[in-house]
Amino acid sequence: MGHREDLLEGAKRCLLQKGFVRTTARDIVKESGTNLGSIGYHYGSKDALLVQAYVSLIEGVGEAPGVGWGAGGAVTAPLGSLGRFQTVWANIIRSLPESRGIWLLSFELVLQGDRIPEVRRMLGEAQEEGRSGLVSLFTGIPENELDKEALETEGRFYQTLLNGLMVQWLFDPDSATDADQLTEGLRRVIAGTGRES
Template sequence: MGHREDLLEGAKRCLLRKGFVRTTARDIVKESGTNLASIGYHYGSKDALLVQAYVSLIEGVGESGDRGWGAGDVDTAPLGSLERFQEVWANVIRSLPESRAIWLLSFELVLQGDRVPEVRRMLGEAQRDGRSGLAALFTGIPEDELDDETVETEGRFYVTLLNGLMTQWLFDPDSATEADQLTEGLRRMIAGIRPDS
């Protein structure tokens, strides 16, 4: 591994252990075995490195092998079906306990957004990737083949659901929404929509 990768891995470990605000450039250097100048050279700033590390952690949550969000029965569930919707959300919910520290970071970053405008801007740019990743997961269409309208409508819908679900599970896992409840809610909502609407 080169300095760039060492920094990224060190920053991820620091984020999980100390959070965004309490992680210093010196912490990252110590954890990665690199030097301070490497941060500026490879990432521009400590904040840019930490945002990249955070994005990498979030991407890893949905891609973690046979327990990833697209694993299991999702591959056999018909595209656009309630079965696929339920299976993906079941996989997301299964991953929440083991990725709790990562989701807590999300809240820390949201709360710091006004204090660190550069971080807010970078995370805003990263949200599009999140929307396209989720839209691809539910539709079965590769991210690079998704049209903008799908990303900006369905992708936003799934991100909104994910944020709400994540909040519930962090606040009180025992009363948080399960995949079958979310799916039944969607089914009832669809059934209640009048054809002339």
């Protein structure tokens, strides 16, 4: 690995150990075996590096074989079906124990957003990428083939559900919504939209 990759891996370890606010540039340098100048050269700033490390951690959660959100590509239920909806959510929920530290970090960033506006801006830009990954999981359409309408509607829908689920799960995993409850809830909402007002 080169300095760029070493910095990224060191920053990921620091984020999980210390969180965003408490991680210093010196922490990253010590953890990565690089030097202070490398951070500016490769990433521009410590905050930009930490945002990239955070995005990489989130991507890793969704892609982990066997426990990732697609469970290593094992989502076989038909596209657009409630079965696929339930399977993907079950995979996401199954991955939560291994990724608890990452979700705690996510909420630290949400709470610190007003204090570090540059980080908030960078994370806001990264959300679109997150939405495309979620839509792809549920629809089976490759991310590079998704249209803007899908990202702005379905992507926001799945992202909202995911964020709510994370809050529930971090607060009390035993009472958090499970995949069957989410699926039955969606089924009832769909059935209810056919009623006359």
